[in-house]
Every structure is written in structure tokens, then in C-alpha cells.
Amino acid sequence: MTDTPDRIYSTPHGNVADFVFNEDVVRVFPDMIKRSVPGYPTIVENIGVLAARFAQPHTHLYDLGSSLGAVTQALRRHVKTEGCRVVAVDNSTAMVDRCREYLHAQDAMYQELLPVEVVEADILGLVLQPASLIALNFTLQFIAPDRRQGLLESLHRALLPGGALILSEKLRFHDLEEHVLLNDLHLDFKRANGYSELEIAQKRSALENVMRPDSLEDHRERLLAAGFSKVVPWFQCLNFASLIALP
Incomplete structure (x- = not known):
């Protein structure tokens, strides 16, 4: 399957609407996220590798905020x-x-794959079965900040001993110089992947009200407060990172 190029913000929008995961975004999403999130393919593939260590027999593996199912496939x-x-x-x-x-x-290409169920639902109201692995891959940042703690507490309750939560997020930084440097480098990454200044500016406007990143320290404190015993950063590329949280 070939990726449809992301041109959503390539022409001027008179009024830039808030970003939504609609059919227009879905059509270009593989190209969009590959060109926007440094390290994304590495994160996705290695979530599968990490999951193989934590998965326990006869348990559920959750991909919450699964989008097109890249993590599920991994x-x-x-x-x-x-x-x-x-x-x-x-x-x-x-x-x-x-x-x-x-x-x-994927079923047509591989044999003996794990069974999968795709569910359309709000993860805030989801009742989880006992799980050995839960992935939140660039999902928490789209949840209202005042709902994040409660969500993580519910995920902790669902995780079995020996399981893991894998959390990937864009980061902000409390140190202003560090924040500016990594933000500027991320913009350079987008430019190197062919996005124009107009596309960068309009997408930033579309996301500013719907995506609110936290710092690494904020994530660690929230996870520990939710009951997780250990939080281990395992990947960072510029201002994007992924963490393992152990119950």
C-alpha cells in the first residue's frame, strides 16, 4: 500500500479549524506521521519487540488510540x-x-497471527480486561489534561503483575532554552521532510487547542501517582519520547 502524500495544509486556510482525525487525515496519515514524528517507525516496531517480553499467556494486549493500527500490527x-x-x-x-x-x-501476508479485535470507543469509558501490555502511542496528549490521571489509574488497575504500559508522547520542557532548541530542531525535521512554512504554521494552529504535551517529569510524577512502581524512558528523538511504566 502506497502512502498518499500529506497536502492538507499546503494551501491557505482562511480559518484553520481544530485538528480532527477525519477521513481527510486518515487518507494521508501514514505519510503525515512519518514526516512529522522523528523516530516514529523505530518506536512502533520496538513496541512489538518490548511487548514480546511482557506478554503473558491468555491475556489481553491493548493498543489504545490505535489510529490505523501500526502498533497493533507490530x-x-x-x-x-x-x-x-x-x-x-x-x-x-x-x-x-x-x-x-x-x-x-496483514492477515493475508502472515500466518498464525494473534487474534485482534478493533473497537470504536472512547478509551476514557472503556472497561479493560486483565492485560499484560497496554500501549498508549501518542494518545494521552489528546486527552483533556484533567482526565489523564484517572485514565492512567484505570490502566494500572487493569495491568497484571509483570505487565507493562508503554507510553509515547511529544514532550515539552521546563527549561526554556532546552524547549526552544528541541522545538526548533523538530521544525527543521519537518522542513527536511518537505513541509513548507505555510504547512508548518497552519498545522501548529490546528493542533494548539487539541494537543497539549507534558514534560517527562510530569509524566513520571503522574504515572507514579497512578500506582506504577517504575518509569523507564527507553527512547527519545528530539522532543518525542517513549516510556515503559511497570505496575
Whole structure:
């Protein structure tokens, strides 16, 4: 499957609307995220590798905010633990429909993959089954800040001893110089991937009301307060990072 180029913000928008995961975004999402998030392919593939260590027999593996199912596909490629079941959850109808198509194509290419269920739902109201692995891959940053603690507490309750939460997020930094430097380097990354100044500016306007990043320190404190015993950063590229939180 070839990626459709992301040109959503390539022409002037008179009034830049808040970013939503609609059909227009779904159509270009693989190209958009590859060109916008440094290290994204490495994070996704290695979530599968990490999951293989934590997955326990006859438990659920959750991909929350699954978008097109990239993490779900990585889980199915790498986890061979008996009786595991992957559940991919997203609240965008367009994302869920396309995710199911991609997973059907994966079924045709690989044998003996873990069973998967794709669910359209708000993860804030989700009732989770006992899980050995939960992935929140660039999802928490789109949750209202005052709901994040409660969500992490519910995920901690669902995780079995020996399991893990993998949390990937864009970061902000309390040190102003550090924040400016890494933000500028991220803009350079986007420019190097072909985005124009107009595209960068308009997408920033679209995201500013819907995506609110936290600092690494904020994530650590919130996870520990939710009951997790250990928080280990395992990947960072510029202002994007991924953490392992142990119950």
C-alpha cells in the first residue's frame, strides 16, 4: 500500500479549524506521521519487540488510540505468547474502518497471527480486561489534561503483575532554552521532510487547542501517582519520547 502524500495544509486556510482525525487525515496519515514524528517507525516496531517480553499467556494486549493500527500490527508480528488477544481501540470511525482494512491485509501476508479485535470507543469509558501490555502511542496528549490521571489509574488497575504500559508522547520542557532548541530542531525535521512554512504554521494552529504535551517529569510524577512502581524512558528523538511504566 502506497502512502498518499500529506497536502492538507499546503494551501491557505482562511480559518484553520481544530485538528480532527477525519477521513481527510486518515487518507494521508501514514505519510503525515512519518514526516512529522522523528523516530516514529523505530518506536512502533520496538513496541512489538518490548511487548514480546511482557506478554503473558491468555491475556489481553491493548493498543489504545490505535489510529490505523501500526502498533497493533507490530504486536501481532512479534508476540508469540499463547492465548494472547490484541484489542485496538480508537474513537474515530474513519480510523477504525481503515484500520480493519489494514489488519485484513496483514492477515493475508502472515500466518498464525494473534487474534485482534478493533473497537470504536472512547478509551476514557472503556472497561479493560486483565492485560499484560497496554500501549498508549501518542494518545494521552489528546486527552483533556484533567482526565489523564484517572485514565492512567484505570490502566494500572487493569495491568497484571509483570505487565507493562508503554507510553509515547511529544514532550515539552521546563527549561526554556532546552524547549526552544528541541522545538526548533523538530521544525527543521519537518522542513527536511518537505513541509513548507505555510504547512508548518497552519498545522501548529490546528493542533494548539487539541494537543497539549507534558514534560517527562510530569509524566513520571503522574504515572507514579497512578500506582506504577517504575518509569523507564527507553527512547527519545528530539522532543518525542517513549516510556515503559511497570505496575
